[in-house]
Amino acid sequence: MLLISKIPPFFDPWRWSRLEIDEGVEVKDSEGTKRRRATRGTIMPKPLDHESINENVKKVAYAVRGELYLRASELQKEGKKIIFTNVGNPHALGQKPLTFPRQVVALCQAPFLLDDPNVGLVFPADAIARAKHYLSLTSGGLGAYSDSRGLPGIRKEVAEFIERRDGYPSNPDLIFLTDGASKGVMQMLNTIIRNEKDGILVPVPQYPLYSATIQLYGGSLVPYYLDEESNWGLDLNNVRQSVMQARSKGITVRAMVIINPGNPTGQCLSEANLRELLRFCLYENLVLLADEVYQQNIYQDERPFISAKKILLDMGLPISKEVQLVSFHTVSKGYWGECGQRGGYFEMTNLPPETVDEVYKVASVSLSPNVPGQIFLGLMVNPPKPGDISYLKFTEESKAVLGSLRKRARIMTDGFNSCRNVVCNFTEGAMYSFPQIRLPPKAIEAAKKAGKVPDVFYCLKLLEATGISTVPGSGFGQKEGVFHLRTTILPAEEEMPAIMASFKKFNDEFMEQYEGYRGYSRMLRAAPPKRHLLWAVVDLDELGPGCDIDGHRGLYVTR
Amino acid sequence: MLLISKIPPFFDPWRWSRLEIDEGVEVKDSEGTKRRRATRGTIMPKPLDHESINENVKKVAYAVRGELYLRASELQKEGKKIIFTNVGNPHALGQKPLTFPRQVVALCQAPFLLDDPNVGLVFPADAIARAKHYLSLTSGGLGAYSDSRGLPGIRKEVAEFIERRDGYPSNPDLIFLTDGASKGVMQMLNTIIRNEKDGILVPVPQYPLYSATIQLYGGSLVPYYLDEESNWGLDLNNVRQSVMQARSKGITVRAMVIINPGNPTGQCLSEANLRELLRFCLYENLVLLADEVYQQNIYQDERPFISAKKILLDMGLPISKEVQLVSFHTVSKGYWGECGQRGGYFEMTNLPPETVDEVYKVASVSLSPNVPGQIFLGLMVNPPKPGDISYLKFTEESKAVLGSLRKRARIMTDGFNSCRNVVCNFTEGAMYSFPQIRLPPKAIEAAKKAGKVPDVFYCLKLLEATGISTVPGSGFGQKEGVFHLRTTILPAEEEMPAIMASFKKFNDEFMEQYEGYRGYSRMLRAAPPKRHLLWAVVDLDELGPGCDIDGHRGLYVTR
Missing domain, CATH: 3.40.640.10 (Type I PLP-dependent aspartate aminotransferase-like (Major domain))
Known part of the structure; x- marks a missing residue:
């Protein structure tokens, strides 16, 4: 125990950190209060240093804005065109806001416009009426808690x-x-x-x-x-x-x-x-x-x-x-x-x-x-009702969005199912597609060598090659040895065919590159994917070496 | 231990809750899994029943919207005019929003207006330019994450x-x-x-x-x-x-x-x-x-x-x-x-x-x-700069708000200091006044009888009498035996004199009602409060009975 009898009132850890103190030595000040338990040449971490923050905070994993998103942001900064399909963010991919609600909220933000004689030139009467209604529900407008x-x-x-x-x-x-x-x-x-x-x-x-x-x-x-x-x-x-x-x-x-x-x-x-x-x-x-x-x-x-x-x-x-x-x-x-x-x-x-x-x-x-x-x-x-001035426009805009999403869900599912080693359930609802990617053993090996989870490896390659920013399935939880990715179905309808073509080109080349055993990929190609998966037992030993996929022998998926 | 050999697949707690089971009996289903530990006639609480939620959630105390606020909301529903000074919410008390920022945000909410030939009739050019600037910083407008x-x-x-x-x-x-x-x-x-x-x-x-x-x-x-x-x-x-x-x-x-x-x-x-x-x-x-x-x-x-x-x-x-x-x-x-x-x-x-x-x-x-x-x-x-179209108006509006707050800070401090048994430091900044209320022993006793913390008791009485909704000092932490309340300085400047008069009337009557020993209140009245407090030792024994204020003998506050 090292007792420092007098610690100066202005304690200087900058100098302390340079003191050579033997490991485990305890340092006390004149009042006997333990100040720092020093190891050789180091000082106690500060409260917001990484080693001393709440462990639960560190445990949090949030894949939607994880490694893939960060890499995509970097590439974007470097000037690459990125298609952000990692998060369900429709307006970021070009979906226009519905007009009526935006008119109402704009008027609520600018209540002085309600007294402006020209307001009727830029806002319809029902939006004005609705803005007055919502302002009357607040106690002080949008600026009050x-x-x-x-x-x-x-x-x-x-x-x-x-x-x-x-x-x-x-x-x-x-x-x-x-x-x-x-x-x-x-x-x-x-x-x-x-x-x-x-x-x-x-x-x-x-x-x-x-x-x-x-x-x-x-x-x-x-x-x-x-x-x-x-x-x-x-x-x-x-x-x-x-x-x-x-x-x-x-x-x-x-x-x-x-x-x-x-x-x-x-x-x-x-x-x-x-x-x-x-x-x-x-x-x-x-x-x-x-x-x-x-x-x-x-x-x-x-x-x-x-x-x-x-x-x-x-x-x-x-x-x-x-x-x-x-x-x-x-x-x-x-x-x-x-x-x-x-x-x-x-x-x-x-x-x-x-x-x-x-x-x-x-x-x-x-x-x-x-x-x-x-x-x-x-x-x-409480959207516009039949008879309201804005009803027709609002309904048309809404139908256009939903109708297009429905078409895009179909284009995307079909697009994925046309790719080698990719199978995908139809998107019945929500705004995501979650295709299964059947990674060949060599791809899994290559991922391991690169120190990446296999689906992260695949998604990173996809991002670098095409600019499509997805989320690896492992971020959502996966069964052992099964790999997916998540994309949104949100890219603009007219851009969708090009995006799917670009995906297919990348994927099929990726599969070509990593498929060591041609029989395996031939087998998959021979049975083109349909909407529903069928499972079959395939004896991998019969197919020969190269088919021991990530340790899962004996039972493998085909259709 | 009561072993129920067969629990029906559709387990019916409605019936269970009516079972007469001896206290402490354990109930197991056929798989031996413990289902419910029953006390006589009761069943295990559900996960969101009060006894089973996170204890930390229950421990949370938040006075600003606590008992006083809830009572004030009730009174408001009953038709009483309430002056909400419990929370720093300026717009709720009539402060108008600054025009320029609201114009900019309204335009950002309604970007279609930027192409409207009439937009210049209702929005100044610098607000339009600024809206375009902020929209250019987003990736998809206000609707995108x-x-x-x-x-x-x-x-x-x-x-x-x-x-x-x-x-x-x-x-x-x-x-x-x-x-x-x-x-x-x-x-x-x-x-x-x-x-x-x-x-x-x-x-x-x-x-x-x-x-x-x-x-x-x-x-x-x-x-x-x-x-x-x-x-x-x-x-x-x-x-x-x-x-x-x-x-x-x-x-x-x-x-x-x-x-x-x-x-x-x-x-x-x-x-x-x-x-x-x-x-x-x-x-x-x-x-x-x-x-x-x-x-x-x-x-x-x-x-x-x-x-x-x-x-x-x-x-x-x-x-x-x-x-x-x-x-x-x-x-x-x-x-x-x-x-x-x-x-x-x-x-x-x-x-x-x-x-x-x-x-x-x-x-x-x-x-x-x-x-x-x-x-x-x-x-x-990044507010409007000299030379911008909106600069003058923005600056005038800002100065008016700050100037008025400064005046109100003064009116309020002086108002509190003119009240019996109330002393208040000047509000140098922020938007609150935090007067000390010297509650007479009888008031403290009356509060105890009513089952209330003394300052809550005082603030509730104030609310019922005047409609002024404050927060008792105990919600902010208090030294033992010292009482305060918090109000904002936000009521409109023109209403402030009336509010302070109403406060004074209530307070002085309250003090009159609860002051058992006239000498004590005379003593306080003899030395009108100044900006800074002075403390003096008063021997309460010398003053006689009735001065044992909440057990604090020997040292008491005067000026």
Whole structure:
């Protein structure tokens, strides 16, 4: 022990750091307070040095803006044209905003225009009337904090929308507006997670908001696998198994996340599926967190969107009063795509008033969600009606966006399925395509040599070659040895064929380069992919060497 | 142990809850999995029932929107006119938004107007040019997510503002834009706090964002007391003592919060004070979190605002490279008061790149701050310049707001000091008044009988009598037996005299009602309060019974 009898009042770590102190020596000042435990020539880290920050912060992984995105940003700076399909950000890829809501919010931002005699020259009368309506719901316009739950008048409009959608009453006091749906999800997970023994069931592949937030708040992610062969269906036997496994590790499973329509998988849950999983939540005492932000993005007619709340209430007593449910929605998705405005809401069902009060209290710490985003939400749930001046234009714009997304979903799926070693389920809803990339063993080896996860390796090569910025499937969770990537279906419709051609060229050359055993690739080419996958057992030993794909022998995928 | 051999696949807790099960009995299903530990006639709580949510969420206290606010909201619903001075929300109390920034953001929201031949009739040319400038900084307008740190072009404008303000370079990559300053504070505290043994030094009285967030993230608040007698000055001996005390409880003190100008206390830190506390941070290895959101709100000329960063860099090497500093600013305060837009930033100094990366990663989980709020921030740091069409109007509007706030600060301080048993330091900056209310013993007794904290009791009575909605001082932290309330100085200048008269009438009647011993109140009345407090020792025994104020004998306050 080294006792420094007098430490100068102006303690100088710059000099200390250069002191040669033997390892493990303790340094005390004249009051006997331990100052620094020094190792040879080093000083204690500062509080925001990397080694001393919150471990949970370090554990967070968020692939959507991870290595690929950073590399893409670099390439963009260097002047390369990048197609950002890594994040569902429609306006960034050229989607124009809907006119009417923008007119209303612009007028709310500039209330002095409402008294301007020329205002009618640039704004239609119904936009002016609507702006006055929303301003009357605020207490001081867009510049004043609202109630921390959001403006009461807009929560009422949201409740009316939910009532029309589901056919059941909705209580505005159980609807909280948020700065985008993500913030709501984060708040609910923070409320649920107490420690690392609390588990949250999350679909895999999943949207990494969930894994990242669970890591940040120190809980345990309990994955359940969606079934790629049945178009990413939710099989409750898988979920049950995940719960059992988690319990055997001492984890209390407390909540189940569903993303419907799916992100990144694009599937729509059927009514039967929803009923089954609500019963499961009752039986296992789980909160259901229903991420329904893509409810307007449906690209087929067989499976329309049905909300978890509607099914729950359809099931009647006692279950309708028992299962705790929180559902999320946003202005960022749908045909609005107003991501940058950060408007969202969540609705709580069967939560006791004391818990709702706690959620309110925590919301109030950051005062209020942004008010313009709240107005967008009001407009989304209460769009122009037949007879309104702006109705026709609004409807045409909306239909054009949704119709084009539907076409793009088809072009993209077909494009992927025309590529060598790529198979892709159709995007039933949401705004993503999640093709499986069958990486040849040599590609996997090359990735290992480069120190990269195989799908990251593939996506980086794709980015460098074509400028298409995707997210490797490993960021969403993957089964062992299976590789995917996620793209959005958002590039402009007219650019889509060129993008898919560029993808195909890259992919097929990549496969050519890395396929060591021609028989294997011939086999895949011989059976061109269809919409649904078929699985077959292939004895790799029979096919000869070079087919031991990443250690998965004996059973391999073909169609 | 009760083993239920067959639980039906559709488990019905509605029926279970009516089962009469002896207390402590364990219930297992056929697989031996423990289902519910029942007490007589009850079932296990659901995950979002109050008893099973995150304890840290329950611990959060947030007085600004606490009991007083809720009661005020009720009274408002019942038709009573409420003057909301509980939160610094200028537009809610009638402050008009500045015209130029609103014009720019309105145009950014409605970019189609930029091609409208009539746009010049309602918008000035410099607002149109500025809107085009900001739109060019986005990638897809206000509807697209920005980079999670905020738009690079706006971070550059913020850096230039900081350079002009401090005279030192600022790096845009170390500036992150946020949905209001609160969100930034929350993120930094989440990064710093690892567990309940991590302490954060917070001034008392403090803005409850800090206490609430420290509770939410499970850290320990280490209070240091500001000195009311020296106009809420920061005495480092107090801080040192707090650190010692915390350490003796095994707490690692990791950060120090300063609020400059002070909230709720309104004081401005002197240059000497800032130097001293930066040295302290170096010596004690603390991150300095500098809440500088009121830097534009200064109501005297002796102590202008100086940023912590400027002082740090003024001090030169080695300290300028050693102390880790994060400073916060916002569009909600200043003369802008654009609270509802939720625009803010923080700047990091001396943080290693790996930590900045972690902060970036966590910011990216909620994708991006709202883009309109970012544009407001750009406009705030880069307002119209001399020669611009809108310069004169903008400058006049700004001066009018600040000039009026200065007058209101004075009216309010003088008003409080004219009241019986009320003493109040002058509001040097920020937007709050924090008078001390000398509650007579009988009032304290009456509060105890009503089951209320004394200052809550007083503030509730004030609210019921006058409609003035304040925040009891206990919400900000108080020394034992000393009571305050916080009001904003934001009610309209012309309404201020009437509000203060109404306050005085209530207060003086309240004091009359509860003062048991006339000599005590006579004594206070004999020495009318001045700007600075004087303290004197009064032997209460000499004054006779009735003066044992809440157990504080021997030393009592007078002037």
